Amino acid sequence: MLNAESYIEITPASVVRNGQPIAVSETGDRMLVELYRRYAGDYPKFFKMDTLCRLGFIAAEILLKEPTANSQQPTAIIMANRSASIKNDTDYLATISDGNYYPSPSLFVYTLPNIVTGEIAIRHHIQGETAFYILDTPEQLETIVKSQKSKTQSPEPILCGWVECSAANEFYAKLQIIWNN
């Protein structure tokens, strides 16, 4: 287990930050909207995002709301999941169905899971490394993050974690801020 300074875990009905639950009244995608209004509220682009990006965006937003121990912004974002952008792929496919062919560019752009790292980078002005992997387990991500830290020897924190979404009401995210130690 990598040494995480702080972490957040989100399921369709719960949010836990550093072991403390955050009260929510909605579930699923509506819960993400509720969290957006509470923790951000100033970023209309949120509503253009697909559920996977909303999930990652909100997790990062809450996690980065409070300053880290050394008040430093993460300088890299490394994330992974098992199912890529499957929910949004399905949504995009609906716009190119037989007899109803009107491909939507705003849905197409979200058919790449790494877009969530881009949305977080834009929001928090992070011009460091962003990367997305498709892996079988979160443990595989730990190996990759360890090799990144070993190579870059950067003293600055990185934001990493698992963001999975297969439907508007089926998702899971666990994001952490990791220090080099």
Added chain:
Amino acid sequence: MEQLIDQLKAQIIEALNFEDMSPADIDPDAKLFGEGLGLDSIDALELIMLMDREYGIKLTDPKAGKAIFQSVRTMAEYIQANRTK
């Protein structure tokens, strides 16, 4: 024309995911790009798709779009003149 403008406003809100907006919030003469609604390049492409899907208008030259997409009213005027649906 006014009816088309109202319909267009609702379609734009839905196509561009303006969750916190109602048709009454959109000034038909306000700039869509730049200041005003602040649409970006992906929004412009979605509007091109909207013209095709709802009104049967195919815009092949993105540059021609600049004049058409100045405001909701200029869009409505172009649709009125060129719609095939």
Added chain:
Amino acid sequence: MVYCIGHSIISPLGEGSQANFDAVQAGRTGLKIHTDRFADVEPFCASLFDTPQSFVPLCIKSVEQALVYGSLSMVRSSDTIFILSTTKGDNLDLWTSAQAIARHFCNTNPPVVVSNACTSGVCAQITAQRLLEAGMYRQAVVIGCDLQTRFIVSGFQSFKALSPEPCLPFSPDRKGLNLGEAAATIIYSQQPIANSQQPFWTLETGSIHNDANHISAPSRTGEGAYQCLTDVMDGVTPDEIALIGVHGTATPYNDAMEQTAIERAGLQNVPKNMLKPFFGHTMGAAGVLETILCMKEAERQKTQKPIHVIKMLSGFGGVNAAIRLKSEY
């Protein structure tokens, strides 16, 4: 650094890195206008296999062609990791495809799939270098592959990003990109091949930076690309670089952004290697395929030794990546 111990390319221009390099030298292109490959899609210009391919078998063949005789035991070893660079694979379950490829070679390590948009092929090589230098593995089989589908072509058409003709990277007349499909493999190792008479290539360094500007449009100042170039130039000077393998998609903004980044990094006098007029944009395969051909082009030039080449890419999500490789005898 890590050593390149094998590579291969399979594309509409032929099988084998040498065959593909020869085709480029002869000015042959895989680009053609396709009018009825996919339903509803408007005619598009792309480099596609004459016979539609299956993703997993194509990747397997690509790896087989990259292996030198007697190294089947190497790919089976628990010291070897498979890394797949692809944007859409052949179905939506990318990891299962990667596992099927690894399993074919009796490798039981869970493979890694890099999904960093069009920079995936370079990011996969950077990932390989890190895993090897951290001592976690001794060899990495890096496969880049993408096949064009109605899904992908329709999406790029909705972005009005495609040129109806063969693309013209960095030209004032450029009208957009062409799509392509290919499979390419590079095998990296902690150790060079013993007693090799050939020049060997090493992956020296790599860098990934996000523009933090827009999810589908590049930064006008080429910020992320510039930072990548600066990083990989650490320790070398522009006159030591034999060529830059640019991304060169021939969209108005991408090429302008790359030129800006290259100038900011002081690399404007380094020859550009532009491959998309021959192969189209092969997405997840691009970073691997184009790196191999940069190596082949530098070998052909024999201008000086050691030779350095840079490969750079950008992709959706604001991501930019670059690597520098060195050749020595």
